[in-house]
Amino acid sequence: MKIFSAKQIYQADKYTIEKQQIKSDELMERVAIQIFNWLHLRLQGAPVKIQLFCGIGNNGGDGVAVARHLQEHGYAIEVHIVNYSEKRSDDFLLNLNRLKERKIWPNFINNDSEFPEISKEDIVIDAIFGIGLNRNPDAWVVKLMQKINTSEAFVLAVDLPSGLFTDKPVKNKDAVVKANHILSFQTPKLVFFLPETGVYANQWEIIDIGIDAEFIANTEVDYELISKLEVLPTYIPREKFAHKGTYGHALIIGGSYGKIGAVQLASKSCLRAGSGLVTAYLPKCGYVPMQTAVPEIMVLTDEHEEFITKIKFEITPDVIGLGIGLGTANETQKALGNFLKKNKTPLVLDADAINILALNEAFLKNLPAQTVLTPHPKELERLLGKWKDDFDKLKKAKAFSKKYDCVLVIKGAHTITVYDNKGYINTTGNPGMATAGSGDVLTGIITGLIAQGYGALKAAIFGVYLHGTSGDIAVEKLGYQALTASALIDSLGNAYIDLFKQPEQPPQVEEQEQQ
Ligand SMILES: NC(=O)C1=CN([C@@H]2O[C@H](COP(=O)(O)OP(=O)(O)OC[C@H]3O[C@@H](n4cnc5c(N)ncnc54)[C@H](OP(=O)(O)O)[C@@H]3O)[C@@H](O)[C@H]2O)[C@@H](O)CC1
């Protein structure tokens, strides 16, 4: 799903209004009806107090229009107009008049002496600011946001939590409404997925307001949300007359004394992701544990007992996953530098391979085109330097990707794969996956996909998706705390199967037999 910037949303609005030959308030009415339906389905006329906080722009207009529908269905509402500006939008005014025609008199809030009481049993509709927020709110509006946040009431945000900018970071962390649920129009907003602002967007849902499909299809975006719909077309089916050679040979290089398990995890997940053959290259101390733990995997060893000192092999792999459990001993650093000078095989680099690159910037120019790097936040910082905020991080990541022609997989709650100018935001996975070895499994999966013929970018996007789905499947049986990296590997097969599962149909009511 495409993620639009605020500017693109306004363009989409304008385009849709012209093409469908509707008035702008009709779009607002579509929004209002859907928000009302969402509430009504859940509340079923319950006598709960609903307090609507509405700004004076179109976000406020949405709120005011929802109030009208709620009142028409007998809900106990209180409408508060947060009067932060004189510049009221036309559609806000139109909907305000419609309220007045129904003898609903809103309460105008002009400063912090006019706040209403909010009880934790109330429902708050947050329609103060939408995508039009372009500067920090006034101090009294911030106080109101704080009052809402400390009320413990259930907060439903219209389009996005008020105070979140659509395309830039938040400076004052108090100046944002914390929403329990967001009903966002047509496209989710980038800020829902970034660590600094995602905390304000616990749960979100998209409301389809009928933005023109052609506009959506033809508009290029900087970020895309990746779910099953996006990855399914990239899946390469298995051929009937295939043999193990058809699906490539992957080499996993890593390990040092005490960290052989990381290579076991990566090699095993590489195999389970579908690589035809997998060879592991480790220091000597890894030979016996590797051969006994995973019989399907071939093993090559370095001449050193405890860490890797040379990367030399006679085989010709299709892809190399490198860095898990590697360590950063001087000889290992030198070995990587020498290897990169000659290597032409596609690479997936993780963990200490990334740390070694950060320590030896000169190595970067020897990376083959479209090398995949899978850093966690600290490793990313070593590569890119410190960033000011999440947006700065993404800007730096894109510049890095362009400079070295590499695919950067920025791991996090919503892993973002960056290539060139674009970011792909993953939607699968859960907090149980923040566990030892989880990253090694991801490296193995991406390497295994490239071995089978997936391009580097597709392998990274699909690999991250599959890794997250494995986590979502595993957590059903194990819960967050007991989820382990090995369990992720065990669920990988089901993650593939899940790609082809149809959504469950509602149960059919059997027809009663005629008497
Ligand atoms: N296609 C869609 O998605 C549809 C979207 N719709 C809805 O429209 C919403 C966007 O509405 P909007 O453009 O009127 O902006 P909104 O957020 O209400 O702000 C109002 C004004 O406040 C101002 N302002 C900004 N910052 C400020 C500050 N700190 N303190 C004081 N004032 C400040 C600024 O005006 P300025 O003063 O800069 O001229 C701004 O224009 C969108 O989120 C969705 O809910 C639907 O109705 C229809 C379909």
Ligand SMILES: [K+]
């Ligand atoms: K809002």
